[in-house]
Amino acid sequence: MVFNTGAALLDGIVLAVVSREAEGTYGYKITQDVRKAIDISESTLYPVLRRLQKENCLETYDMAFDGRNRRYYKLTETGRAQLKLYKSEWTVYSGHISRIFEEANV
Amino acid sequence: MRKEEFFDKLEYLLQDIPDQDREDALAYYRDYLAEAGSGNEEAAIEDFGSPERVAAIIRADLAGNLNDGGSFTDRGYEDERFRDPGYQVAKRLDLPEERENTAGSGSGRGYEKDGWQTGPSQRGSGYQDPSYETVREEKKPWTSKGLKLVLWIVLIIAAFPVILGIGGAGLGAITGIASLIFGIIAVVLCLTAAAFITGVCLLVAGIVFLVASPLDSGLMFGIAIAGIGVGLLGAVLLYAILAMFLPFLWRSMKKAGAWISRKWKEIRRV
Numbered sequence: 001m002v003f004n005t006g007a008a009l010l011d012g013i014v015l016a017v018v019s020r021e022a023e024g025t026y027g028y029k030i031t032q033d034v035r036k037a038i039d040i041s042e043s044t045l046y047p048v049l050r051r052l053q054k055e056n057c058l059e060t061y062d063m064a065f066d067g068r069n070r071r072y073y074k075l076t077e078t079g080r081a082q083l084k085l086y087k088s089e090w091t092v093y094s095g096h097i098s099r100i101f102e103e104a105n106v
Numbered sequence: 107m108r109k110e111e112f113f114d115k116l117e118y119l120l121q122d123i124p125d126q127d128r129e130d131a132l133a134y135y136r137d138y139l140a141e142a143g144s145g146n147e148e149a150a151i152e153d154f155g156s157p158e159r160v161a162a163i164i165r166a167d168l169a170g171n172l173n174d175g176g177s178f179t180d181r182g183y184e185d186e187r188f189r190d191p192g193y194q195v196a197k198r199l200d201l202p203e204e205r206e207n208t209a210g211s212g213s214g215r216g217y218e219k220d221g222w223q224t225g226p227s228q229r230g231s232g233y234q235d236p237s238y239e240t241v242r243e244e245k246k247p248w249t250s251k252g253l254k255l256v257l258w259i260v261l262i263i264a265a266f267p268v269i270l271g272i273g274g275a276g277l278g279a280i281t282g283i284a285s286l287i288f289g290i291i292a293v294v295l296c297l298t299a300a301a302f303i304t305g306v307c308l309l310v311a312g313i314v315f316l317v318a319s320p321l322d323s324g325l326m327f328g329i330a331i332a333g334i335g336v337g338l339l340g341a342v343l344l345y346a347i348l349a350m351f352l353p354f355l356w357r358s359m360k361k362a363g364a365w366i367s368r369k370w371k372e373i374r375r376v
Contacts, residue, residue, distance in 0.1 A: 027134055027137060027141070031138070042138065042153040043163060046131065046134050046164065049134075050130075068137070069133075071134070
């Protein structure tokens with residue numbers, strides 16, 4: 001594809017992916033889920049997750065799994081509000097773009 | 107790139123960030139590979155990119171420079187700042203040592219000076235132009251080379267007796283250990299060779315005396331087989347020393363050296 005995904009959109013996608021799991025989800029799974037939508041390298045989500053955590057959009061907790069530690073990321077109330085904002089913004093934005101393309105004469 | 111190699115390199119590149127941040131980042135990427143499973147490990151490391159790139163991403167996050175950074179496209183993350191440092195040079199020079207050197211200097215000070223502070227408007231210029239060469243030149247130390255040399259000579263002369271004592275003892279110890287290893291190798295080699303030669307000679311003798319005195323010949327065969335057996339054992343031992351123990355020793359020494367230099371840098375920074 002030729003379109004870029006900006007930092008805000010990526011934040012929105014990550015928040016949306018995390019919001020689907022009420023109990024939270026972990027880095028590997030988030031990356032795999034995001035990769036279903038956009039092609040990112042497996043190393044890129046770490047700073048994004050950290051930033052969202054720093055901005056209080058995500059909270060983490062550790063749980064033992066299979067003899068090792070697994071860090072879960074969970075949406076906070078701030079994160080939920082942020083996601084709501086991203087979602088409505090995206091609906092408006094993508095709606096406009098879609099209409100333009102629908103009306104285009106090709 | 108193997109997993110240990112990747113993490114060793116990454117840890118080395120991140121040695122100057124706060125311990126907590128480093129542990130956090132390394133734990134994330136380690137856990138990631140654990141989740142991927144041993145079958146997908148190699149592919150995931152491949153996809154991570156070089157340790158320099160991952161280190162750059164982690165640092166950019168710490169510096170808070172990621173907010174206005176690159177963008178994510180279907181071809182992956184597009185931010186010139188996170189391209190492998192020195193990738194252009196690496197393409198031009200195919201000598202492996204050169205490649206290592208340029209990658210090293212690219213991820214060092216010069217990269218920091220130039221890489222992070224580059225705003226989005228200047229993106230792309232970060233590595234293409236030789237601007238960090240100029241940065242390096244600006245930061246020339248105030249002492250001249252000549253003065254430094256003289257100071258070093260004075261220091262060496264003044265500290266000569268001490269250096270001689272410590273150096274002598276250290277050199278003696280190193281020589282001793284090296285001679286010991288060499289001696290062991292020589293002894294094993296000689297014994298192996300002797301056992302083989304004895305075995306083969308007795309085998310030949312056994313065949314010669316087979317008809318004349320079958321009993322003696324039987325004894326010779328027995329000893330020959332024992333000799334060849336001992337020789338084979340010796341060969342295995344020799345292989346273990348040369349191909350496994352010596353490389354291990356060398357790696358350990360390099361690791362110890364890296365550790366000492368890291369500690370030394372930490373001490374100097376404090």
